[in-house]
Amino acid sequence: MATPTKDIEHFNDLLTCTICLEIFKVPKYLPCLHTFCEPCINTYIVSSVEKRKITEGFKCPVCRKLVSVGDKLEKLESWAPSLPTNHFVTSMLDKRAIQKAEKMCDSCQLNKESTKAKSWCTICEEAFCDQCEKYHKNFKMLARHKLLNIQEMQSGSTPFVVGEVQSCEEHPEKIVEFYCLDHSQPCCTSCATLSHRKCENVTSIQKAASGIKQSTKASVLSQRLREYVIRLGEIIDDRNKNSTDVENSTEEIKTRVTDMKTGILKHIDSIEETLIVELTSTKKQIEIKLKDELDIFSSYRNAVKKWKALIDSVLDHGSEQQCLMEINKIEPKISELEQEIEDLMKNIKSVSVVFSPSSPVADFIRNAQTFGSIKIDESSDHSLSGNHEIDKVNFHTGNINILQVIDVCNGAGTTSGIFIHNLLLFTIRKKKKVVKYNSDGQSLLSELTLPGEPEDIAVVTQFKVAVSSPEQGICIIDSDKMILLQTLNLPGIPVYGICFVNEELFITSHSSTLTWIHLSSGEKMNERRTSGQSYFVLSLSQTDYMYADSRTSVDYVVGNTKKFTYTNPDFVYPRGIGIDYMGNLYIASHASKTIHQITNKGELVRKIPVSTVGIEHPWTIRFATNSNKMVATCSSSGKATLCEFV
Incomplete structure (x- = not known):
């Protein structure tokens, strides 16, 4: 069947x-397969070559x-x-013109x-008026060419396949008649x-393209191709996101610098200006690099x-020959693209701005020449490159090792925990506190009474966390x-559970309600009623989130559409939900x-018995970013365990 006009529009x-x-x-079209009008690419070539004084060629726009x-x-x-003509595009333009x-x-x-x-000649791939059609038929060598009525083609009653006859790229005046299997040419x-006279496997183009x-x-x-578009x-x-993180971290650094400036009167202006200039310059340097990567x-x-x-x-509208030829063009480009992406990913670094304040601040006016230093902290982004020891971990079958048992509540109580910058933060309900431990959970570093x-507790930004309190609402902590x-x-x-979408x-959760709230204004943006037991919620993206919807089930929702409901006979009173590096989900039953x-x-x-991770009644589950480490908390003993998958 001929393609209706409306179907032509989607590939305009x-x-x-x-x-x-x-x-x-x-x-x-160029070797990279990008296509342009001949007048456009000609103007571009002339202007770019003359401007850049390049003689060996030009760059694709x-x-x-x-x-x-x-x-x-x-x-x-x-x-x-001299560039090759894109005959498939030419054919599609003819088809578009015919159907319109x-x-x-x-x-x-x-x-x-x-x-x-x-009328349309399927061999010459040319359209004729009545008079020219007669002349066309009068030539003996053209008399047997198949002619189609354009009006019937427009109505769809006459099939019309693009690219039945293809011109040779090496010899544009000749048509493709054969296919060399030895060289895929x-x-x-x-x-x-x-x-190809010495090649043993040369066949007709029709036979080679049959069924392609x-x-x-x-x-x-x-x-x-679809997977690469996604990747x-x-x-x-x-x-x-990295660019946004850098923007936010630089703003937070500015705020910290401003706080440090309080009380220092004479000496502060010059060194503050120096730091801000350095910070701005560093930010610009990062932005240029990230923009280049983008x-x-x-x-x-x-x-x-x-x-x-x-x-x-081509699959929908082209001929078998055209399909084969386009595949031959694209496949080598995919291989080149794979290598180029692999080479680029080896050099991709996750960039952040780190501020190190100078000390001693008390003797600042007499001794300090600068607030601190600004540097670019680069680390390979293993979530993109995949070259990391964590990729060797099988989260589905791997063992779970307990690295440290932390008695957060001193014997009894309820606690919730998170990772932030290689540190561990926990809540202590009864004592109304948030406590901070070092990365291995062995040393209590500081605490804050709320x-x-x-x-x-949830991470907001690089230096901020949010703590939910049914009595007070949300507490933002440095x-x-x-x-x-x-x-x-x-x-x-x-208010009970909390997680940040951005x-x-x-989102805060409690019993049978999920509420979306704007942090700066405190305005309620959205609300979702549940069937109950929704004490914790996990935000997986801007639109995806997961929560308990009853005493025996959890729901995964995308936008307003439920993606799936998970339930199990051995699944009662779901609480905290975590997600690991590979996207697996963990629910505390x-x-x-x-x-x-x-x-x-x-x-x-x-099903992981909680004895495996050293607790009795699982409460919250959190994973470190791009890591195989997990912290699980207990609602009865007040303990937290730092574990790793191996």
């Missing part, structure tokens, strides 16, 4: 030049790869015409006349005679999207200085004294 981006943003005029022209062409104006009833007679257009086309008669659209090769390529999107999201991966993603759209269009009993920064009273809103939006490990699709992986 394939027919649009990224330079002029209009439908292609004489589409020419999209992906910035160098297109070498060798020593064959001396005049810049001859570079663009805009196709003019190709023969008449050569004579600068505009006559509406009436389409050939015209000249290619077969000159370049339904082949595993085509479907695997389409799937690989590149994740990399770009991570770079954007630009590179964005260009990769755009390229892969184009390839994906192209291969899908105005109300704390229940849960985790570095261990001081109370703000108390957010929430009258009428039930730095300004958090309080009454059955087990931790249920499930996939992000709601499938049970295993």
Whole structure:
């Protein structure tokens, strides 16, 4: 069946030049497979080469790869015409024009006349008016060419496949008739005679392309392209997040510097200015680097999207030959892309800004020449590159080692804990305190008394945590200085569990209510009623979250749509929910004294007896970022255990 006009519209981006943003005029493509109008790429070549004084070639306007022209062409104006024509795009433009009833007679257009086309030759791939159709039939060698009625093609009653006849890239005046299996190369008669005469496996293009659209090769390529679009999107999201984190950390550093400045009068102005200049310069340096990375991966993603759209269009609308040829073009590019991404990922670093205050502050005016130092803290982002010891850990079957048992509440009580900057923070309900331990849980570093009993704790930013209190609402704490920064009273809103969606939006849970609240204003943004037992909630992204919805089940929700409900005969009174580095979910089953490990699709992986992690009644479960370490807390003994998966 012919493709209806409305189906043609969805791949209009394939027919649009990224330079002029209009439908292609004489589409020419580069070795990187990006296509442009011949006039557009010609203007770009001339301007870019003259501006940059480059003689060996030019860079693609999209992906910035160098297109070498060798020593064959001396005049810049001859570079663009020498580029290969994108015959598939040309065919799609013809099909688009036919289905929009805009196709003019190709023969008449050569004579600068505009006559509406009436028929289409499937061999010549040209449209003819009534008069030119007669001339076409009068030639003996053309008389047997199959002609289709354009009006029937527009109605869909006559099939129309794009690219039945393909021009040879080496010899544009000849058509592809053969395919060399030894070199995976389409050939015209000249290619077969000159370049492939010694090859043993040369067959017809029709035979080689037969069934290619339904082949595993085509479907695997389409799937690989889809996966790369997703992966590149994740990399770009991570770079954007890193940029936001740097922005937030620099702002927090400014705030800390301003706090340190209090009481220092004469000497402070000059050194503050010096630090801010250094901080701003460092931030700009990071932003430039991150932007470069974003630009590179964005260009990769755009390229892969184009390839994906192209291969899908060929699968839907192209001929078998065209499909084979497009696969041959794209597959090598995927291999090159894989290597380039792998090489780039080896150098990707997670960037943050670290401020180290000078000391002694008491003798600042007499001794100090600077507030501290600003440096760029770079670490490989293992969540993107995958090159890390943690990848060797099998979270589904691996053993769980107890590294440290921490008696947070001194014998009895309820506690909740989190990781933050290689430190551990816990709440102590009865004592109305938050306490901070070192990374191995062996040393109590500091503590802070709160105005109300704390229940849960969550990370807000680099130096801030939030503590929920049914009596007081939300307490914002500087985790570095261990001081109370703000108390957010929430009258009428039930508060117990807490998690942050982003730095300004958090979810608090209690019994049968989930409430989304804006941190700065305290305004209630959204609310969701549950079936009860919703004491803790886990935010997995901007739209995904998970919570207990009864005494025997938890729900995973995306937006307003329930993705799955998890339940199990040995699953009673679900409490804290955690997520590991690989995306596995862990739910504390309080009454059955087990931790249920499930996939992000709601499938049970295993039930972990709490005795394995050294507690009695599981309460909260939290994992360190990009780590195999977990901290689990107990609601009865007041203990917390630091564990690792091995």
